[in-house]
Amino acid sequence: MPFTPQFSWDFLPYDEIEARTIRALKNHIDYLKRDSEYYRELLVDINSADINCLEDIHMIPFTEKDTLSEMSHRFRVASEEQIVETVVTSGSTGVPLMFPLTASDIDRLAYNESLSFYSAGVTSRDRAQIMVSLDRLFIAGMAYYRGLIALGANTARLGVLTPEMQQHYIELMRPTVLIGVPSYLLKLGEQLKQGGVDLENFTIQKIFCIGESIRDESMKLTATADKIEKLFGAHVYSTYASTEVASTFCECTERFGGHAHPELGYVEILDSNGDPVPDGTVGELVVTTFGVEGVPLLRYKTGDLTFKVPGECACGRHSMRIGPIMSRKAQLVKYKGTTLYPMTITNVLDSMPEVQDYIIELKGREGAPSEEMFVHAAVKPLLVTQIMTKIQAAARVNIPVLVSNAATINSMRGDNRKKIRLIDNRSKQ
Ligand SMILES: [Zn+2]
Known part of the structure; x- marks a missing residue:
């Protein structure tokens, strides 16, 4: 049937x-x-x-x-x-x-x-x-x-x-x-x-x-x-x-x-x-x-x-x-007065084949008026400005992009079974 x-x-x-x-x-x-x-x-x-x-x-x-x-x-x-x-x-x-x-x-x-x-x-x-x-x-x-x-x-x-x-x-x-x-x-x-x-x-x-x-x-x-x-x-x-x-x-x-x-x-x-x-x-x-x-x-x-x-x-x-x-509600970021979905940034980075790997790190104090956010990217240093410009266009904020490598980025993920794109190192209130 x-x-x-x-x-x-x-x-x-x-x-x-x-x-x-x-x-x-x-x-x-x-x-x-x-x-x-x-x-x-x-x-x-x-x-x-x-x-x-x-x-x-x-x-x-x-x-x-x-x-x-x-x-x-x-x-x-x-x-x-x-x-x-x-x-x-x-x-x-x-x-x-x-x-x-x-x-x-x-x-x-x-x-x-x-x-x-x-x-x-x-x-x-x-x-x-x-x-x-x-x-x-x-x-x-x-x-x-x-x-x-x-x-x-x-x-x-x-x-x-x-x-x-x-x-x-x-x-x-x-x-x-x-x-x-x-x-x-x-x-x-x-x-x-x-x-x-x-x-x-x-x-x-x-x-x-x-x-x-x-x-x-x-x-x-x-x-x-x-x-x-x-x-x-x-x-x-x-x-x-x-x-x-x-x-x-x-x-x-x-x-x-x-x-x-x-x-x-x-x-x-x-x-x-x-x-x-x-x-x-x-x-x-x-x-x-x-x-x-x-x-x-x-x-x-x-x-x-x-x-x-x-x-x-x-x-x-x-x-x-x-x-x-x-986003998960817990992963919403208040950044420079704007509420930001991490997805906006991952979409930019995923669209760039030159970016081998990356992870977004949240820092600072959770819930503070401005939390800190960094992108660690496995890229050639020359590309940093281009990435920041693209993120600026999509998210309307400037986010620091730090040059890293695939091994370091992977170690930041710890023993997570998923290839996570965001790591939350914010301190709780
Ligand atoms: Zn339908």
Whole structure:
């Protein structure tokens, strides 16, 4: 039986989605008050009957990442017998946060991912290769796998392999869909190209990019994403999710913002006072998760900054879309009176092939009127002025660029498993 999105609310009229969302919020409040120890206490003065329109959600307190980290067991709804898998996410204090899942949670994740891939045009005729970790307690690879299987696609669980092994399986399976982290895919594409492999002549059509934004604030592809498209001769699609959020914002065939799944959760984008921001304005993504049994959440502050894409999507879906994740809230920098997204600077540096490697270092006191920021770049000294001019044009501030080398930059990353682009050495207040 091919996958059919029979439960999706995506194409319902806006007012029907809103009416269903209000009902789902009421049910969620009743459910949490009944079954979650944490929310029973938090919502002692709030009842589902108080929610009569979407604006009424503002009377409900937020759930902070710190609170979840400190007492996740109190959020839990499912009993020990119902838990079938445990995944781990990085807690706000650096201590891993255990996230229990029930069989229903895993089915829900599969539905969520199959709906996301379906909206991007993936079908049971596709051959997909998952090039992210499927083990080490990560949720993402498992969710993609389940979703693609539910969709009926021929799915290969490759994980993160060497370029030679990836090449072998690309030639063997002739995939139409790849799923991976942009910086990894770029490196893979470049290494294969250097080895004489002509990826453009393969069958790859769609590349789903996770973990790093592939668009800037104006929705234009980043330099990295643009290079991936050219190397593979395929289209890139942004897909964003997190363990806590438990649903995905994936770009549809129109590739202009990631669609939410309204039946799986309610999404808000709020300013630092907790008020909604206008469409197109950057704010913090706040998510309420419907139908989760392990760790259900209500008004959870993700710490990720993005914006709602204005207008209607040409695909005909009426579910809201978000733009790229502009930054983690904690990584926003106040620099010379301007609030700066580190992404603005990484996009400049990624677009310059002369820059072998780089890292942005934040210093000074966090929250001070002007924090310090340096770019350490592995480049020839002659290029420094050119880089500073380009950064000035994009970010409208002057940032010191220090000449460094690849080994020093790598040592600054410590034992981080990701090739991080930003290191926060700010002192706390
Ligand atoms: Zn769309």
